[in-house]
Amino acid sequence: MTQKDITFVADFLTEHFNEAPELYNRKGKYFNVERVGQYLKDEDDDLVSPPNTEGNQWFNFLKNSTHLKESPLLFPYYPEKSLHFVKRQMEGVIDQCLQKPADVIGKSVHQAVCMSLYKTSQSEDSTPQLFKLPFLWNDKTSNVHYVLFTILENSISKIYILRRHTDTSRSVSNGILAVEFGNFLNNSINESSDSRCYSCLDAHFYDDETVTVVLKESVEQEGKERVLAQLPLS
Numbered sequence: 274m275t276q277k278d279i280t281f282v283a284d285f286l287t288e289h290f291n292e293a294p295e296l297y298n299r300k301g302k303y304f305n306v307e308r309v310g311q312y313l314k315d316e317d318d319d320l321v322s323p324p325n326t327e328g329n330q331w332f333n334f335l336k337n338s339t340h341l342k343e344s345p346l347l348f349p350y351y352p353e354k355s356l357h358f359v360k361r362q363m364e365g366v367i368d369q370c371l372q373k374p375a376d377v378i379g380k381s382v383h384q385a386v387c388m389s390l391y392k393t394s395q396s397e398d399s400t401p402q403l404f405k406l407p408f409l410w411n412d413k414t415s416n417v418h419y420v421l422f423t424i425l426e427n428s429i430s431k432i433y434i435l436r437r438h439t440d441t442s443r444s445v446s447n448g449i450l451a452v453e454f455g456n457f458l459n460n461s462i463n464e465s466s467d468s469r470c471y472s473c474l475d476a477h478f479y480d481d482e483t484v485t486v487v488l489k490e491s492v493e494q495e496g497k498e499r500v501l502a503q504l505p506l507s
Contacts, residue, residue: 315357323353385441388449390433391424406432410478417445421476421484430454432473432486434506452504454488471500482506 311320326332332350335341348366351359391403403425410419420435431451438445454471471488479485488500 312356314355316355317358319353320355326352385437386448388435406473406476408477411439412481414481416440419478421478423473423476430470430472430491432476434484454486474499479503 311322335347341347348363351362393403405423405425406421408421410421411417412419416439418437418439422433422435423431424433431453433449433451435449436445437448454473470491472491474487474489476484476486482505484504484506486502486504488502490498
């Protein structure tokens with residue numbers, strides 16, 4: 274803050290927040306904060322006490338700049354309006370700026386492939402969230418997009434890997450495959466297949482060749498194991 278800013282705040286406090294002992298017993302407000310409150314009213318009316326911009330360095334700079342004075346890149350200043358009015362004006366300008374890119378991008382997107390992952394009931398209200406953990410990875414070396422995800426209902430011990438070439442006209446082998454963890458961490462061959470079954474809590478690509486997964490024991494018991502595993506994509 275400049276010394277001028279500090280002086281302005283001090284003058285404001287001195288002018289509008291003087292003690293008024295005769296008003297202390299009266300209900301309601303006894304401070305004059307109209308000059309502050311006027312900026313916060315959600316109205317299109319002009320301000321009761323517009324600010325004095327004389328000596329403002331930014332306005333002086335704009336006024337003396339031939340190129341910036343009429344520049345469409347600068348948001349217009351409304352010295353007679355509240356912040357709510359300015360906010361609505363700015364939102365309208367931003368929406369207008371974003372509309373054209375949205376139209377162009379929307380028209381350039383098209384469906385490359387359609388895969389049926391699972392079926393749900395007809396009632397949308399009773400449909401549970403089955404698609405979990407979507408994590409995206411782009412292998413720039415081989416120009417391949419990867420998506421890691423799990424499906425909760427019938428394959429909690431599996432993680433699915435979907436991959437597509439960045440050039441939609443080309444295909445890659447094994448476009449989608451599943452890795453099942455199951456009981457692969459059993460300590461011995463004598464353990465039952467249900468005793469140490471693992472499901473995936475989270476999965477991310479570590480690098481182009483490695484996937485990191487967090488596994489947990491599916492058996493409902495205290496002290497369930499958590500395992501951090503690094504799996505080679507190959």
